[in-house]
Amino acid sequence: PEKCVVAVDGPSGSGKSTVSRRLASALDGVYLDTGAMYRAVTWSVLQAGVDLTDPDAITKIALETELSIGTDPLAPHFAANGTNVDEPIRGSEVTGAVSAVAAVPAVRKQLVALQKAIIAGHPRIVVEGRDIASVVAPNADLKVYLTASAAARAARRSAEDATDVAATEASLARRDKLDSSRATDPLRVASDAVEVDTTGMGIDEVVAFLLKLLNSKG
Ligand code: C5P
Numbered sequence: 001p002e003k004c005v006v007a008v009d010g011p012s013g014s015g016k017s018t019v020s021r022r023l024a025s026a027l028d029g030v031y032l033d034t035g036a037m038y039r040a041v042t043w044s045v046l047q048a049g050v051d052l053t054d055p056d057a058i059t060k061i062a063l064e065t066e067l068s069i070g071t072d073p074l075a076p077h078f079a080a081n082g083t084n085v086d087e088p089i090r091g092s093e094v095t096g097a098v099s100a101v102a103a104v105p106a107v108r109k110q111l112v113a114l115q116k117a118i119i120a121g122h123p124r125i126v127v128e129g130r131d132i133a134s135v136v137a138p139n140a141d142l143k144v145y146l147t148a149s150a151a152a153r154a155a156r157r158s159a160e161d162a163t164d165v166a167a168t169e170a171s172l173a174r175r176d177k178l179d180s181s182r183a184t185d186p187l188r189v190a191s192d193a194v195e196v197d198t199t200g201m202g203i204d205e206v207v208a209f210l211l212k213l214l215n216s217k218g
Helices: 016-026 034-048 055-064 092-102 105-120 132-136 150-161 165-181 203-216
Strands: 004-009 030-033 067-069 078-080 124-129 142-147 194-197
Touching: 004 016, 004 132, 004 203, 016 030, 016 124, 016 203, 030 034, 030 105, 034 055, 034 067, 034 078, 034 092, 034 105, 034 124, 055 092, 055 105, 067 105, 092 105, 092 165, 105 124, 105 132, 124 132, 132 142, 142 203, 150 165, 194 203
Parallel strands: 004 124, 004 142, 030 124, 142 194
Antiparallel strands: 067 078
């Protein structure tokens, strides 16, 4: 299709990134990792050494941070204030702080506006996050909510970054709780989203299923 916006939401470790990148490639479109945007801003906030319980200080740094956002599904590179942050945004420091930064309403407002502008400039795009179907792209052509059992999500994540499964499961649970319970744009299933439980499914299977859904929509 000429125009195709796909929203992919879900908790951490549900397979969102791998599925979204594969889907974007199959559609010959671009890929927007909104989680990486929150992570890049969090990196900048940590660099500045501001108090994570001070929303005004966080907002000030967020507004000052110049983001470079990669949208190539094969190699989505991110930079903040001219520094490549692909590695540090996946580290435990950023992962531990990102939900606090992402809960600040002014940070969300700034990043959602950027996300909407990027979507408007790309007719074929797969966007992954927590609030894409509900807030960022309410008119998406397809809205997907990916889930998987807590055990499956932790197993996948710890296989990716070689960490302890039990510690990973605890860290995912903590982040899910913060992301689902925050006041502004919490993680939730949009009423018109297709919910896919990927627990027993392989990546190929999930991508094929989503492509079939898109085709059936014309
Ligand atoms: O998807 P990823 O795990 O990289 O997201 C990191 C964090 O960014 C999430 O735990 C959440 O706090 C925040 N996030 C968000 N809204 C989005 C995407 C991510 O609040 N659309």
